[in-house]
Amino acid sequence: MxxxxxxxxxxxxxxxxxxxxxxxxxxxxxxxxxxxxxxxxxxxxxxxxxxxxxxxxxxxxxxxxxxxxxxxxxxxxxxxxxxxxxxxxxxxxxxxxxxxxxxxxxxxxxxxxxxxxxxxxxxxxxxxxxxxxxxxxxxxxxxxxxxxxxxxxxxxxxxxxxxxxxxxxxxxxxxxxxxxxxKRRDFPQSFLQLEQMLRDNLSHQWTVEEMAVTMRLGISAFTEKVKNYTGFPPLNYLINIRISEAIKLLKRTDLTLTDIALDTGFYSSQHFSTTFKKITGYTPSRFKKNNIGKS
Amino acid sequence: MQKLVNKKQKKENHQNRDCIITVDIGTSAVRIFAFEMEGAIIATMKGFYPTFHTQPDYSEQDPEQIFVTVLNVLRNILTEKIHPNKYKVAAICFSAAMHSVLPVDKNGTPLGNAIVWADNRAKKEAAELKNSELGEKIYHATGTPIHPMSPLAKIAWLRNNDKERFASTYKFVSIKDYILQQLTGEYVIDHSLASSTGLLNIHTLEWNSDSLAFAGIDGDKLPKPVPVYYSGLTFHKQYCANLGVPAKTKIIIGASDGCLATLGSGVWGEGKATITIEASGAVRVAGKKVLEDKKLRFFNYLLADGYYVSGGPTNNGGVIFEWFTRQFGTFQDYTDFEENVSDFFKEAAMVAPGSDGLIFLPYLLGERAPIWNANARGLYFGINIKHEQKHFVRATIEGILYEIYSIGKILEEHRSIESLYVNGTFASLPLWAQIMADMFNKPVYVNDTHDTIGKGALLLSLTGMGIYKNLEEASATIRFPHVFLPSQRDHNVYMSYFSIFERLSSKLEEEFSQIALLQQRK
Missing domain, CATH: 2.60.120.10 (Jelly Rolls)
Structure with a gap:
């Protein structure tokens, strides 16, 4: 050679x-x-x-x-x-x-x-x-x-x-x-790996395509499987993670709403507030007020 | 046009009909059912949340993600299935997985993740208690086996190993208590869930002083125990508004998933036992007396009205068959996991009962009932040159079910069991149900719906609301569409192998300890 x-x-x-x-x-x-x-x-x-x-x-x-x-x-x-x-x-x-x-x-x-x-x-x-x-x-x-x-x-x-x-x-x-x-992994196992990936890169603006490719599935098959397994379409599942991380930051830190929004992958504090209110019924600031300093 | 009329009629028919919502906060997902008062399912939805294993013995979940998921699924089912069909929510009832611990601070803010049932970090604390007089006393008072799974051992672990978190804890709550606290502002725990903590005296319904002393806490570090019918809670206004339910909507605190699965599978009263096999499994009976087992092998969890659900749990249920499939499935051409599983079931059906003398001990995850040996490990025994893959497939299933049988057999020392009622993904499979009928030599009734916990919560709510006189009457409404009858011949075959299974399980105790030690050293 x-x-x-x-x-x-x-x-x-x-x-x-x-x-x-x-x-x-x-x-x-x-x-x-x-x-x-x-x-x-x-x-x-x-x-x-x-x-x-x-x-x-x-x-x-x-x-x-x-x-x-x-x-x-x-x-x-x-x-x-x-x-x-x-x-x-x-x-x-x-x-x-x-x-x-x-x-x-x-x-x-x-x-x-x-x-x-x-x-x-x-x-x-x-x-x-x-x-x-x-x-x-x-x-x-x-x-x-x-x-x-x-x-x-x-x-x-x-x-x-x-x-x-x-x-x-x-x-x-x-x-x-x-x-x-x-290979040799069932959906739940690969999904957990994806889950971790999403958590590790929460501020990234994930697309369904990006998520699907990591599991070597087409977009529609991926969406259906995620819906079956988690009960949510992929992006809604991701919102659950984003909001729960945001709740932790609201309760435990003094970060501004904009910082929390961007850290947890929302486009803006406006987008964050709207989504937060839709799921919890509270605005983020009201939620924060209710959850701290009651002692 | 006709369609439109029908739709309109349908809507009118549903005008103001009552419904009951059951919320089950399970080990990997929240499952919400909406039932009509007569028991028909209107809708069901679920929401998954993950378990984190940051270290070998650790199993944790994020309480905030569970909270968000519960809210989200509850809102979805109400706005998509309940409100548009003009149902009125008569009550919302909660159930949850047992044995979780979450320390929270004065504001109710979680101090880290929740430690869930599968977490084994408190091995040392449990072992310390296990063979002591105090341990025996605590077991008889609380009904919970001395085991690292119990919140008693977990809180003791926090005291010994995470002093800072232990010191800043305002209350130790379960995941369900946390969700309810977030929704209502109150710290309460139902008697049923509390009876699985190892901290509640199941005879007096107060926190058990020996347990509190061992855990190193006062009773005020725990939520207030209340009966399972308790409905003194109300959701915060904003949550009601967001869910579209009236502010005075009745909230029934409910019970643990294990107790409700037993109620919901229709097993209430003498002569009946229920077998559940999902990833793990359990054999349970319900009755007015606790099982006083000298070897402390069974749990006695309280449901209500002096009814106890007693039995033994196994670690090694469907999860073992999934393990087998993952290792030995062909996975050709990217076939799905489920396809490989069903291929294996077909293969297993081609082998005669007894797998031609191949015996499998399924203790891959150590074992709880009846041997209670965390060091136990798996074994294929009796392999000869004629055994093929299909024998291993069947032996694996039979091994999982010998283990279930071994729990049932000891239960029979305390209670007579005439019929078995099975539920859960694996137990309700025809092949599995038939093998169990043959092993136990008793008829096996299969309820293949996957809603036994929800059903249990419904029956509990209806009883609490006075619609049924008592739980016995409520449970009698459950129907079993399929029955599997035993074959005496196959029973004899299984029993000849089971005696070897049983002897191997106890004979190998020393070797189990040695191999577990070597494996830990890795």
Whole structure:
């Protein structure tokens, strides 16, 4: 297998793909000290192991990767080897990042065919992924090989194909993440995971689509299942969480209504007050007055 | 046009008809039913809330989310199903899961989450009491088995391990008491729910001084115990207005879910026992006397008018079959969990009673009645080379039901049981009901509606309102559409295996302790 490292701004193979920051295939036959210190990842980085055994730390957790395994690193995650170097073996990697060289929108649309909304959902799913290692996921290796062929041979249509392959890679990974999470899990278990996700990111303006994708369900199937299980449509269920968290903040803190509203995911204090009154019959300030200082 | 007329007629027919709303604050959801006075269901709605397991032994729920969910579901059912059909709310009655504890401060603000029934953090406190004279005294006075589930042990835990929270607690309430306090401003607890705390003397109906001393509190740290028919509460004006009910709407405090499920399943009086299998399970009888079990294996919870609901709970009900499905289901092509479960039921039906000699001890979650051993663990016993997957499927179901049978068998030492009445998602399945009929060698009556707690609350309300003379008359209105008759031959098969099941459960006590210890070390 031929080894290569393509780098944005250096390798002319990448000149039409500013979002591909680095693409490489490397065989490590000798120990190269300090080749893999633990540092903060700055782009979306995907490793694929083809030979050997790699022992890595990802966000202070220890992982061992074997051939066929994929590591998926988000920007901001700490990644490296405790030994400070790459173990012996063969690896592919790809770094994808925002295009800094040419801020034109046309260029960005060129590289990704994933619709803006889906892209956002995909980003969410990636950022909520707690397990950065996808074991035995050979599809990634196959896509990397095709990507290499396209970039080096540059046959007619290679610019389109390259973009498609990157999209294909991201979609495959996201679907695999969702499958991995829901496999052998019944709805109640996956729902609890989603529940926690909503709580951890309560100020986010969740859409039903974002929630559905984390459970690998279509929007209508997801809505129906949530309704059956919880008695509420997804967004109404979310409102229960928002209001109950808001009640805690009203009772226990002196935060302003606007702060409480935004912390718990309402658009505004007005939106918060209307929803609060609809469910409890009280305005938030009246509710607060009734519940404190009666002693 | 015809439709319109019909609709109009229907509306007129319903003009001002009374209805009763029952609110059950259960272990994972609030279920609200609206009943006509004659017992027909007008509507039902539910609202889910999660349980948090922040540490291995911890099970907690957010009281505010439960409160918001109760309000929301109550408002929805009233505005969507009751008011448009011109029903008048004659009473709202409450029931709830037992054994929860929530410390609140002077303003009634929760100090953290509620500690719910499944929480085992008070293991040490319960063990300390368990084999002591004081423990025995408390058990006989309160009717609640000495167990980490009981609020008695949980409050003692707070005193020992969360001193700050313990010190700032104005009252220790249950989740239901909290909801009622929010709605009405009063701190009250019904006798039934109070009788499952380990803190109420079920003979005098006052807080039990030995329990209070063990928990380290005075009686004024607890809400005021009142009878289950108590209707001296009124909702705050704003809540009435928001719910669209008159300010003087009758609120009946109600009872615990376990007692009401027994009442609502029609089991009241001699010769009858009820079996409930949901995630966990229980075998219960109702009567005017408490069960004085020397080995302290049964609970005696009070319902009303001197009626006690007695019996034994198991941890290992439907949850064990769900565990089995999750591990061994095929889940091909993203099939639903439910499909895998029903595939397994089909497989189990293909195996003869007794699973050709494969026996399963279902104690994956440790066990309460009758062995009361938190260290007990599961076991497949008697596996031979001819056993296939389907045998394991059936053995798993049979093991869960041998456990139910073992509770029933000991109950029979105290009460004669002629017929069984089953309810709950799993117990009412035909295969399961038949196996129980065969094991007990008694007819099994199945009520496959899922509203026994709501029904119980309805019967309690109607009795409290004087429409039925007493609970016995009320419970006689329950009908059982299906009956499963026992087969003597299958009974004999099950009994030959059950004696092995029973002996394994007690013989392995030492090994259970050893393996539990090793598992904890992990």
């Amino acid at each position: 031929n080894q290569f490292i393509l780098r944005q701004g250096v390798s002319k193979e990448l000149q039409f793909f500013p979002h591909i920051l680095e693409f490489a295939s490397q065989k490590f036959q000798t120990v190269q000290l300090h080749s893999l210190e633990i540092i903060k990842t700055e782009c979306l980085k995907i490793y694929y192991v083809t030979e050997g055994k790699f022992e890595w730390m990802i966000d202070h957790q220890f992982y061992t990767l074997y051939p066929g395994d994929v590591a998926l690193l988000r920007p901001g995650q700490y990644f490296g080897s405790e030994k400070g170097f790459f173990d012996l073996g063969t690896l592919w990697w790809l770094c994808i990042g925002p295009d800094n060289s040419q801020p034109s929108e046309a260029m960005q649309e060129n590289w990704s065919g994933i619709l803006a909304a889906e892209d956002h959902v995909a980003g969410k799913l990636l950022s909520f992924n707690h397990n950065p290692v996808l074991p035995g996921f050979k599809v990634v290796g196959e896509i990397f090989q095709q990507l290499q062929r396209e970039l080096f041979i540059q046959e007619i249509g290679y610019r389109t194909r390259t973009s498609h392959l990157v999209d294909e890679l991201l979609i495959s990974i996201i679907r695999q993440l969702a499958t991995q999470d829901t």
